[in-house]
Amino acid sequence: MSAPLRKGWCPGALRPMRTGDGLLVRVRLTGGALPAGTARALAQAARDFGNGLFDLSARANLQMRGVSDDTLPPLLDRLSALGVLDADEAAEQVRNVLASPLAGLDPMALIDVTALTRRLEGRLTADPALHALPPKFGFLVDGGGALRLDGVEADIGLRAADADVFRLTAGHATLGFVAPENAIEAALDVARAFLRHRRPDERRMRDLVKRLQDEACETPLPGRERGGGEGGVLEELSPASRFIRPGLAPQPSPEPGEGRAPLLAGCKLFGDGHASGFFAAAAPFGRLDADQLAGLATLAEKQGTALRLSPWRAIILAPVPAGEAASLGTAIASLGLVVDDTDPRLAIAACPGSPSCLSGQASAQADAARLAPVFAPFIRAGASVHVSGCAKGCARRAPASIVLVGQGGRYGLAFDADSRAPSETAPMDIGEIAALLKRRVAANGAKKNSAERDSP
Ligand code: SF4
Known part of the structure; x- marks a missing residue:
């Protein structure tokens, strides 16, 4: 198999990106869930076929570095055997869904988004029309709780506002509120509307939303905001309005948190006074090596915790009883990972x-x-x-x-x-x-x- 050589491309595993130290192979894990056995196997794959280094991406993906043209085919075979390889490039590219890192683990979450995330990925990969979405176009599913994704930008977002309702966002704009059972259809409606309305140079939802809002300001139309979306955006993204709940007024969308430094390390409780929580093992600048990943897998197995990737350059271990946080922190620090959230790195x-x-x-x-x-x-x-x-x-x-x-x-x-x-x-x-x-x-x-x- 010959390696595609695209510089500046949004990489995947089937479509890696050539960098200064070889091919960059991005592994997309549904919901960021990383079973300990898979983590250990990926660490070994990085030693066997790459340079042993990983990056944690801002979309909670694991990126293997230093893969060569010769080692790419056996690496893909290994990834396929692990069940973390898509069927084809188009499916891999469109399956761009960032979900709550603590989905299914956090008792304080408003909505468990585990199944919804899997279904959304399935719908995206199964619909060829949606494969026209631009490479970096991404979805976000946030169930709320201890690790909210408020500050994380997404092209289309489903953000839990209560136990039975998501706030539907397009770029920075809130379109309205949808029930969980309608959430996927509403999100896909917005995606299709993006494809219909976008201009060729508009590759992200924020580009389209800005133009629509500018046009709405310049040419106010009677009733343009009837659907409740910010600045008339919902009018253009109208198919989604069939799912918008009446009577819930949109609120200003939080600004994306890109300007905020991600500070996540150490143990946090699920809630005040809660007896357990999660531990964030932070990788400085998002870089970790195979031994560190394998070490986390061993700790997770020993502690009986899950491993989850997060968009904050940290791997999450959860659940962690509060009484075991100190010993776990010592073990994670011995791997060379950061456990102190005041670390300047x-x-x-x-x-x-x-x-x-x-x-x-x-x-x-x-x-x-x-x-x-x-x-x-x-x-x-x-x-x-x-x-x-x-x-x-x-x-x-x-x-x-x-x-x-x-x-x-x-x-x-x-x-x-x-x-x-x-x-x-x-x-x-x-x-x-x-x-x-x-x-x-x-x-x-x-x-x-x-x-x-x-x-x-
Ligand atoms: S990774 Fe750094 S050096 Fe490379 S293109 Fe981006 S900013 Fe430039």
Whole structure:
């Protein structure tokens, strides 16, 4: 089998992406559920066919790195035997559903979305018309509870608002509320409406929603908001309105949380005073190795917990009795994973950079790890940090308080900016950046905002 060679493609397993360290093979696990036996087998597959490294994606997928053209076919055979390979590329691409990491495990969840997630995936893969959805177009199913997905962006969302109702969202817009038994049909109606209304350059729901809202502002039509969707959006996505519950007024949708640093590590209870909860084993910058994954599998088996992938660069173990949290934390920390949610690495967004990425101008993750102690006082003061291997800024789209962008092995530095903004300094090595930031802390403290900063 020859490996498809697509740079910049949204990768899968059947359609891997070529990177600086070989092919990147993304494994999509339904609901992020990762049985311990599967985790151990994937760890062995990464040793046998890749370079032994994984990335945790922001869509709760596991990405195996360093696969070669020669090792891809036997790897796919292994994935197929494990039951984690789709039938074809189209099914793999459209099966893009992010679900509550604690589905079926969290007694505080409003709705158990386990079965709904599986059914939604089945409907997406079975309907060829929906295979026209763009590669990164994604669904989200949130049952509420201890680990809500409020801050996670999705093209189409079903977010539990109560025990018997989902809020249906399109991009950032709330379209209305639907009953669980109608949720899949309503979501698929919106997906079909997206395909009908989108322009060729509109690849994400947010692009279409923005245009529809702009048009609604410019050309208000009588009764345009009768369906209750934000800014007239529901009018265009009208087929879904047959499922919208009357009498429930849409509320403003929360902004997506991309600007927020994901901070998830350690043990959290399912609710105040609850006797059990879950443990988040965080991988700095989303990177972990085969031994760490296999180690988590062993711990999960020993503790009798499930393993779940999450969109916050952490693997979740649940349920965990509160009395066992300390010993589990010690065991997870011994694997080299983060169990302390004040660890500054959790608040730094860093892409792989070079040599893992062909476009990398600097080793972003390695340098972010080295600079973490320097960033720590700024992070404690509320700053966000982005270290990017190039201006594309894959790890974070939103602006950050401190931004380093790779340029020929060094970094340009900017404040309160995104990675595409012009840097405010000449390129510096990380020693020079560390010295500059330390001087600033010594002189003024770690101030968060650019308005308060000294000129470099
Ligand atoms: S931002 Fe990082 S991962 Fe994205 S293209 Fe640039 S170097 Fe590669």
